[in-house]
Amino acid sequence: MDWQAFALTLKLATVTTAILLAMAVPLAALLVLGRSRWLAALEALAALPLVLPPTVLGFFLLVLLGPRTAIGRGITSLLGHPLAFSFVGLVVGSVIYSLPFALQPLVAGFAAIDSALVDAARLLGAGPARLVFSLLVPLARRSLVAAAVLSFLHTVGEFGVVLMLGGDIPGATRTLSIVLYNQVENFDYAAANRTAAILLALSVVALAAIYAGGRRSGGRYA
Amino acid sequence: MFNRSILCFLGLLCLAPLCAQTPLRVAAAADLEPVLPPLLEQFRQATGIRAEATFSASAVLAAQIQNGAPFDLFLSADLGYPKRLIDAGLADAAGTADSSTPIVYAKGTLVLWARKDSSLPPPSLDLLRNAGLKRLAVANPERAPYGRAAVAALTRLKLYDALKPRLVTAENISQAAQFVDSGNADAGLISLTSALTPRLAANGAYFVIPRDLYPPIEQGAVIVSKTTQRAAVHKLLDFLLSANVQAQLAKSGLTPVH
Structure with a gap:
């Protein structure tokens, strides 16, 4: 078992989930509460990572973030190194790749809230931030948990983007899914079975813990 | 029936x-x-x-x-x-x-390939010793034959230990070429068949790694x-x-x- 890759995978999934929630909550609120007709285009754009095969998405990111584009050059001069083949690069790739998985549950959850409550809060003078954090988020707590769980698991299992963007560097970009793939490719099926079993077992434990927490604090969950 | x-x-x-x-x-x-x-x-x-x-x-x-x-x-x-x-x-x-x-x-023939617009000198064995070479793409040496040849050649040149932290490993030889062609790696050890494709031939230059440096x-x-x-x-x-x-x-x- 490659514990370095295991720790890296958990770190990547945690950082990605935190960034995704911070991005997806305001974005979902905007999509649900907003009136502009451009929001439909924005929602479609945010769902696009679902369409592209992950390796293709990874390839586009490799080119886009590389030093041959203005964006890539800007990032390189900012960070001092190109994004590809680095942990930060994987975070950027993962955030884009898992965005729909954070956004969709939140949009569905926010949209299910009785609009009378939203109108009442507005009438009583609640600003957008208050509306989101005191009304929408508490009422859609289940969706928030779902968004977090899906983002986390989707990042843990992410393979194509990491394969294209990572360069398989131990401690920086070699995640568990890459280790697992390498073991299978090298015909080391016994090691691959062990890695897969540990990954699955830990995922079940982590999920059970999250769902148990959801039940306790919510009194009634799912 | x-x-x-x-x-x-x-x-x-x-x-x-x-x-x-x-x-x-x-x-x-x-x-x-x-x-x-x-x-x-x-x-x-x-x-x-x-x-x-x-x-x-x-x-x-x-x-x-x-x-x-x-x-x-x-x-x-x-x-x-x-x-x-x-x-x-x-x-x-x-x-x-x-x-x-x-x-x-x-x-197969192993070559060192780099883009023509690279800021580093054109491919040669000296390029491998150049401190400006930050990322060198190779195919996965555990399974890609060209990756194995690349590691053998670097080891033979006594450069492997120095270059190891700067290696980026690609899934196969085409991806190694992609890493370099997209500008993300400075140079790559790839197959001559890739280097001779129209796209790579137009974008870059190659140096044939001497054959005595790696097993055929x-x-x-x-x-x-x-x-x-x-x-x-x-x-x-x-x-x-x-x-x-x-x-x-x-x-x-x-x-x-x-």
Whole structure:
């Protein structure tokens, strides 16, 4: 078992989930509460990572973030190194790749809230931030948990983007899914079975813990 | 009644291969991707036998054949994977001098490739010693034959330990080329077949790594033993080993075997 890759995978999934929630909550609120007709285009754009095969998405990111584009050059001069083949690069790739998985549950959850409550809060003078954090988020707590769980698991299992963007560097970009793939490719099926079993077992434990927490604090969950 | 119709159906299934020639399915190493399709077209024109190629890393193809993939011929980029299939009783080289040894059909050439617009000097062994070389792309040495050759050459040059932190490992030789072509890596150790493709030839320059620095990249072919088209497979093998085709291989970056 490659514990370095295991720790890296958990770190990547945690950082990605935190960034995704911070991005997806305001974005979902905007999509649900907003009136502009451009929001439909924005929602479609945010769902696009679902369409592209992950390796293709990874390839586009490799080119886009590389030093041959203005964006890539800007990032390189900012960070001092190109994004590809680095942990930060994987975070950027993962955030884009898992965005729909954070956004969709939140949009569905926010949209299910009785609009009378939203109108009442507005009438009583609640600003957008208050509306989101005191009304929408508490009422859609289940969706928030779902968004977090899906983002986390989707990042843990992410393979194509990491394969294209990572360069398989131990401690920086070699995640568990890459280790697992390498073991299978090298015909080391016994090691691959062990890695897969540990990954699955830990995922079940982590999920059970999250769902148990959801039940306790919510009194009634799912 | 029902049983009889099933039997009829199964009978027809057995006859089907006799009626229409199913194309030969060739599992081919990634470095053959720029080379093989025109050759297969020539083969079809010469013999009337259609052959279709599937390209992937040699290790991936070997694993697929091990698990029953319906290929007739396996063109690996090394001798290890075909040999492994022979030892497992899944492939053979029947009809040749030694039926338990893969048939060498070409040899690969390792080159150092970099983009022309790179800020570093053009590819040479000195480029590998240049401190400005921050990222060097190689194919995965654990399974890609060119990756193994790259590590062998770097070790031989006593540069491997110094360069190791700067290596980025690609899934196969095409991806290693992609890492460099997209500007994310400064240079890459790739196959001459990739370096000679129109895109890479236009964008960059290559330096042939001296052959005494790495063990020869001998590329072996084996017949997948459960093929139903053994005669056609032998025709294709003879075609690939013919003087005419071997001369064409030389132009696309592979070294002929004779």
